[in-house]
Amino acid sequence: MKKILLKLLVLLSLGVLGGGVAAAGSGSLVPQTVVAADTAPTPERTPSSPGDAWRVPILNFWVITNGITAQPSDVNAVQGTPIQAKLISTYWPRVAGIFGSNDITSVTARVYRNNQWADATATATYNKQAPYADVTLNLGALPVGTYYYQFGVHYSNNTILYSNMIKVTVLPAPKDATAINPQPDRPTIFWGESTAIHANLTPADSTSPVTWTPPATEVGSLSTTTALSTRFSSTVDNQGSIDSLMRNDNGLTVNFPVKATNTVVPGTINGSTQVTVGGLVPQAATANRAFSYLPAALTGIVFPSGATPSYQWSVYNSAHQKITTTAVLNSPTFSWASVAKPTVDDYYYLQLNIILTNSEGTTTWRSNYTRLTVTANQSQLIAVPNLSFLNFASGTPTTPKVADFYQTGGVTLNYAPLAGQTSKNTYDGNNTGFLAVQGQNWSLSVSASGFVHDLSGMSLPTNPTLTMAIPGYPNVAVPTNDTAVTLLANQQTNLATNLTSTTSLHVPQTAFMLTGKYQSELTWTLTQAP
Template sequence: MTQFLKRAGVSLFVLIAGLSIGVSAHAASAPQTPTSPPTSIMGINLAGGFTQEPIDSNHVSGDTVTLAAQGTRNILEAITNPFGSRKYVWWESTDGGDTYSTVGSNSTTYTFTAPQVSSPTQLYFQCEYDFTGIGLFYSEWSRIATVTITPSRVPTTDIQVTSDSPGLYNGESTTVHATLTPSTATDPITWTSSNPSLASVDDYGNVTATNTSSDTSGTANDHGIVTITGTSNGHSDSVKIAIGALQNVTVNEGSDATFTLKDLPDGMSVANWYRVEDGTATALNSTSTSYTVAKTTVGGDNGTSYYATLNYTVNGSTKSVNTNSALLTVNKSGLLALTAVPNFNFDSVDVDALCADSTTLENHDYGTAGSAYDGNDNGELSVMDSRTTGGDWTLTASLAPFTLDDGSDGNLGTTILDLYDPTSRLDENVPDTSTATKIYTSSDYDGQDFDVTDSELNLPPAPQIVAGDYQSVMTWTLSVAPS
């Protein structure tokens, strides 16, 4: 194992038999390179670093100035080095950044009184998150913050607010920044959140999202849009930040609804998606970064919620964490439409048998190559009704006479299609005479889904039948009576 010491930019490795103790000593000669931002998701820190950086600011001589920073240990360090520790060390440069000396220790904040100056003077500060303990873990370094001291107040005339991130997963943090006009303005900035229980903001613009709720209904206050506002000398500006891995989705009935995990961190993968209805979660067997609910309905999908389970690996072991649950709202769109009609394939019958007697053929749910075939082999017959006003709708069907492929008669005779759906008690006879037959009438503004896979075709005796392939076209008509 090795002992790592960092002094004046030189790395020394000293072998110590069987033990590695992390010790750091820093010369007061130059600033250290800031550590990359931590990689984390929903409060799980996959890589350590600073979750809050000290910010630049302007002050008047005699002001009380406070700088703040917040560091985090990565999850591997926390697991493998539970008795190790870190402390905060603050460094200051008063000579333009040429040399630094320690000014504060073991606190996330450093407070001082701005010195008396006769002209604008810049002080530089950097925070070290110093590691002490067993293991080869390095100190983390914040960005260098510039504090400008002026002899008198410079009023703020405008403010523009931006955020380091447009969205946060639960338990994560980001920083909002205020650009003041003029750039030398010394008035303080006050930060507020439109929903502090969803995402809080401190005095330094550090925004922290709430943790994921155990409530999977999609109605918990753990996701949504929060507005962060900065105010200085009566001037305000805001920025919106999306909180939560998933956001609610609202669509009109019949449209697809897609839930998307944006910016999934490296090292994280989707283990599965889940649909929650009436408190019961059902696995959806999907590992994509998005999940789509196709052709949503008010009756079947409105009020359901969705979440994902994410996997990550720590020290060779796979761990899991759930995202927040997001709600699906399906609105009635005012649309009445016939969304699916079936194809039928009645296979074959022996010519001699048909010549002698009537025959009943069962539908088979596999495709056919007929010219009227449109691809729906699963017996689906569906009407969507998302209206809130209007008259009753009626569905009718007419069946053209069966003919041979070349269009000739073939002497099949009049056949009857028994359109049958046991679950919806649909049982109607449709002759192949091109006569409109009423199939169903609805008066409650609700769509209907039928499964007519079990339909049958009744053929009369046909002594003069010609052998061959027969087909017919079925015409469906959806109409509305005047209200």
């Protein structure tokens, strides 16, 4: 049971109460005239959006968006060693060698030298296994220096799509690695999405060969296992084929061990990184209140070339059964104006599909299932009033006289707000009679201490009774002896009201009374019902 306490002042006064087949490129590379670039140039062409290919199971055909799916990696090599750059592109053979827009006709290379971009010799060999082609570009043996390359993949529809720019560093002798710090471009991805992972050797121009350990096949694959960088492609769902992998509240963590093999001083340098596949993390909401969630994994996400994303959220009960809600489900941000309390357990599962559509079809990237825990609405005590009392016997509120308290029946005083009500202590009350509670399933009680003279510290020799009159509810008598009395029980709605002069204080007859101010402390307690 949760209690919220607010203290304020009741002042009785005889005054006041206060209180994210080969083809050769044109041109030749003349080693003697190469000038190493001190700093990286700007890519000659803006790198193109990634391509993609997905299978439509029922119709048994592939939907292809031309483009590079795994970018070439930087290369560090020793002088005299043939240098290769590798990339993966979408591919589909032309029918009868004539018809079709997804065949690769050539790959060309450009190199940055003498402070300008120029054609470079690059012999391409292909391993074509539709819907992808592994392309190896032989750049030859280069003299010592630093080179920057960019490649263009030419397709049978007369389009050219461009790679990222890579850095090729040629050293006069091998250089061992002293450290390895692998990092992914995107630490969290959705199922069906991919991300580059970089070995990050120290020193950066180390020539030690790098080897990556691939993940379990059901999780995904690497574009290469022997390069400074690789690309992890997570598994695309095929009619629920990865449902069990998706049942991880925080996503599935996939580890990527990697090593650099030194040759100068034989040995290995080992490292590891991880990528979380899923995209969602557990959330919490309050019943009957608004909730929204924009996954952080959507920040910096890159969609395949030509694909338009749409979003579809689903809500499941604790048994992974889809349910109907009033939530907004077709936006990147999941939003629910008033979260319904789960009928079973205290949580739901949220799951997001990102549907990618181009002119030929669709594919879906999927998130994990993550919990949305729903807690009871925690009520809040928003405002409580200070109380001051005056004598209304004459019809006009006046300060009571000492003699009023000597009467046989005592005296009944009524609430009258006092704008300037103050005291020697600090209290939480307002001087406008405003009482407010926000929430559901709450109860409100109050206790009042005995009255004490403000200056002398003497207690009032009798115990007055406070009658709390909350508009719309029965009056409740509250003794001034620190006994808590329930004013409102098991309330289901918010409360916002102002006390009126119906609230009263009855002071029994007393034989002793000092002039001045008498004060009592009210303690308001808000209890959250079970």
